[in-house]
Amino acid sequence: MHNAVNNPFWYGESVGSLLGRDADVGVVVDALTNAGRLLLMGWRHFGKTSILHAACAEVTARGVAVLRYDAEAFESLEALAREMASGATRTFATSLDHAGDIARRFFALLGAGASYDFTSQQLTIEFALTAAQRQRPITVLTVVLDGIEQLAATHGRPAAVVLDEFHEIILEGGDRAAHELRATVASHRYTGYAFASSNLRLMDELMNRGSAPLQGLADARVLGAISRHDFRPLIRRGLASAGAPDGASAGAPADDAGIEEILDLAEDVPRNVQWLCSGCWDDLRAGRTSSLTTTAAGAALDRIVGEHYSQYMLVWANLTSAQRRTLKAIAHEPSADFRLTEVAGAAGLAPSTMQRTLAALEDRSLIRYAASDTGTQRGVQWRLSDPFFAHWLARAQGTT
Numbered sequence: 001m002h003n004a005v006n007n008p009f010w011y012g013e014s015v016g017s018l019l020g021r022d023a024d025v026g027v028v029v030d031a032l033t034n035a036g037r038l039l040l041m042g043w044r045h046f047g048k049t050s051i052l053h054a055a056c057a058e059v060t061a062r063g064v065a066v067l068r069y070d071a072e073a074f075e076s077l078e079a080l081a082r083e084m085a086s087g088a089t090r091t092f093a094t095s096l097d098h099a100g101d102i103a104r105r106f107f108a109l110l111g112a113g114a115s116y117d118f119t120s121q122q123l124t125i126e127f128a129l130t131a132a133q134r135q136r137p138i139t140v141l142t143v144v145l146d147g148i149e150q151l152a153a154t155h156g157r158p159a160a161v162v163l164d165e166f167h168e169i170i171l172e173g174g175d176r177a178a179h180e181l182r183a184t185v186a187s188h189r190y191t192g193y194a195f196a197s198s199n200l201r202l203m204d205e206l207m208n209r210g211s212a213p214l215q216g217l218a219d220a221r222v223l224g225a226i227s228r229h230d231f232r233p234l235i236r237r238g239l240a241s242a243g244a245p246d247g248a249s250a251g252a253p254a255d256d257a258g259i260e261e262i263l264d265l266a267e268d269v270p271r272n273v274q275w276l277c278s279g280c281w282d283d284l285r286a287g288r289t290s291s292l293t294t295t296a297a298g299a300a301l302d303r304i305v306g307e308h309y310s311q312y313m314l315v316w317a318n319l320t321s322a323q324r325r326t327l328k329a330i331a332h333e334p335s336a337d338f339r340l341t342e343v344a345g346a347a348g349l350a351p352s353t354m355q356r357t358l359a360a361l362e363d364r365s366l367i368r369y370a371a372s373d374t375g376t377q378r379g380v381q382w383r384l385s386d387p388f389f390a391h392w393l394a395r396a397q398g399t400t
Helices: 022-033 048-061 077-092 096-106 131-135 137-155 167-186 200-208 228-240 256-266 270-286 294-307 309-317 321-332 337-346 351-363 388-396
Strands: 037-041 065-070 113-117 122-126 159-164 191-197 219-222 367-371 380-384
Touching (some): 022 048, 022 191, 037 048, 048 065, 077 122, 096 137, 167 191, 167 200, 191 200, 228 270, 256 294, 321 351, 321 380, 321 388, 337 351, 351 367
Parallel strands (some): 065 159
């Protein structure tokens, strides 16, 4: 009889267990519970959203009113502000009448009112904005943040505001939005903040270069790849839980070379490491292989790429010719800026065209700029954000 054993290697965007990120979760929890301000930066697939999810769960259990939003999910700052006001009202209100009182008292500057949809059973806040307010949506957002701060102070319950991909706020509002946001949150004493961004270049410019409008906004923490020293025992322990499909054995052997192959194929990107480990665990559990070897790791990756062939194809189909050639050049060999002319020539592109294309691919989070193992500036390279994309490309185009 097949024993019910859960795959310990979760991977995804927002929920599930984490591997090797306890310290990062702890830093976020500390900021949110002590009215601190933290900026969490890291490329996509490095675990920001998962860290925020785990931290929010712990902070909520401690009685903090957590309001968490992904800025990318909203079409405008006004829409984000309206949902934040609605979420705060739902969190603090004890009745529909109380919700109306909260709207009128704490969001009065926005002409706010509460409404209840009996079909969806959802309480929402609507604004009656002036023409001037619509011209300055960042002010609408900061008024809502001030209202949340006052709600927390009045009710004697600390609040926490979590904004994922928060750079979208600055991209819409500009430097003025950055200055206004920084001034607003700096004055708050009952609300903790965690901002997260995958746009490391923009955050560096806003915090450290030129006028640096976000300088002093928050303590910054940059996520890197989890060290192999930390990942190896977690991988070994997780794979040991696979056992045999009939439950006859207590664990599946994993040789050192097999574990290193997983890390190499995933290029140490946390999400991809866990994704490939999950595939290897499934293969072990189903009896497709009896132990983790380099061959087994490669077979698991080939199966994963095959199962997600159409998703990768959709991304590829929506790229321009220049973007395809640039992405393929990086997939073939990670490239640094100082080799731009050489790489562009090999791809049949003018260096200026490749530079613009690199920026476009970075904006789409398809590539990232990261330090290599050399530890020098000349070791900084462009790499694919999802290393499995390179394996898909090799498979799709029949190359090795």
